[in-house]
Amino acid sequence: MAIKILFTADNHIGITYSSFPKAKKHLQDERINSFEKMVQYANDNQMNYFIIGGDLFDKTSIGDKTIKEITGILKKFKGELVVVIPGNHDFYESSENTLWSKFRENVNPEKVVVLKEYEMFDHQLGDQLVHFYPAGCRSIHSDKNMIGWIYKAEKNKESINIGIAHGNVSDLGIDDADRYFNMTKDELKSCNMDLWLLGHIHVPYPLNEIVTENPELFMAGTHMPDSWKYKHDGNAWHIEIDEKKKVNAKRYKPTEIKINEMIYNVNSNADIDLLVNKLNEYNSSKTALRLTLKGRLDDENKKHLHELIKSKEEEFLTLDLTDHISKKIDAGLINQHYPNESLPHLLLTELLKEDPEGTVIQKAFEILDKVKSKK
Ligand SMILES: [Mn+2]
Known part of the structure; x- marks a missing residue:
């Protein structure tokens, strides 16, 4: 038996x-x-x-x-x-x-x-x-x-x-x-x-x-x-x-509850759409999700992304967001912040040309921004 x-x-x-x-x-x-x-x-x-x-x-x-x-x-x-x-x-x-x-x-x-x-x-x-x-x-x-x-x-x-x-x-x-x-x-x-x-x-x-x-x-x-x-x-x-x-x-399997972690790079509107698709794949009411976001976005896209995540938050058992997205720096943003031919403008434009995806332009922008706000 x-x-x-x-x-x-x-x-x-x-x-x-x-x-x-x-x-x-x-x-x-x-x-x-x-x-x-x-x-x-x-x-x-x-x-x-x-x-x-x-x-x-x-x-x-x-x-x-x-x-x-x-x-x-x-x-x-x-x-x-x-x-x-x-x-x-x-x-x-x-x-x-x-x-x-x-x-x-x-x-x-x-x-x-x-x-x-x-x-x-x-x-x-x-x-x-x-x-x-x-x-x-x-x-x-x-x-x-x-x-x-x-x-x-x-x-x-x-x-x-x-x-x-x-x-x-x-x-x-x-x-x-x-x-x-x-x-x-x-x-x-x-x-x-x-x-x-x-x-x-x-x-x-x-x-x-x-x-x-x-x-x-x-x-x-x-x-x-x-x-x-x-x-x-x-x-x-x-x-x-x-x-x-x-x-x-x-x-x-006695329960449907799942605990997940997800690290995601967002650099464009298309990435945001992909992220939303990924979030939709979870059985959200049974899932605790820790989401870490990286990448680079301009202010407008970042705001849009946060609104989307906020609307998703309700659906999940828990949605823990850690946001490491940095500000996307492009010619438009430089123009917006500094007058043409000024030292910061020249410097940032040069760095942007050199390595648009690098961290140096990021750092330089942050430092200049700090200096500017102290004035
Ligand atoms: Mn034990």
Whole structure:
């Protein structure tokens, strides 16, 4: 019998989206709504396990209300078991009144387990025995990973053995290898798991949409884009593994929200039209866009461009504009500012001839303008 797993991680519930002032409330709500959509997807596809590979929450000091909101959503999972490991942001603390003690008070332990210990957890699914080997975190940083015990543990070849860990993987990671529970691919392989489910790097792995051969490790990525740096779609894995250990997987995208950055050169009216076309291609109500404009325009075109962007602003979830467009200097502008045969006129006309697109004329114009305004 094939078992079906919805695998997610790095949900960072409670993240504030503080660098998206206009959209932050919407993004915070969507983070929870899209989390719930994963549970719905898992139900619609009759999945057995809903596995969370660490950093379900953004921090250990998360409020009770948020904890209850999430446990309430997890209760709706109709499959056999929700399996959670603590990540480095929501690491396990053994004292009382902690995030995970409160979380566990709010769930049915038969249906939702937090695997905080470094020991095997068994689950019988029909005639299939499944062994989970968890390697969650007990601190925010560590120069050592937590999978050492798995390497040493006994394995039963008849059962399906699933390792779940949270941390950086050498060559895949984007984090400092020595601070975030770093694992090498060789170390993971030597543990002899049938499947590795990993969280921490917010980028999904592998990058294929459809997986028909066991990639040995899956990185969930985060279920929804979370920062200006984040260029991927939100992601979760739909994974199936049968008794012969054959793996099939596909991606599930729980949200339409995208975060994009765009740098664009505008030097003419035609460029402005092209820019508007590009902006029209976005699914704007679901997109936070950081737009940086470069190039050179005369005052009139620049004003026109700003009006256009202002009208677009409403459509986007957030449209952050950084304007590095400089003033276009041509004969007309020089004539307008300085009398014919004056020193500035002669100088600027000469520089314009020399290199009309260069930065020297730009600089010279700015300096002369400064001098002029001081008089
Ligand atoms: Mn993490």
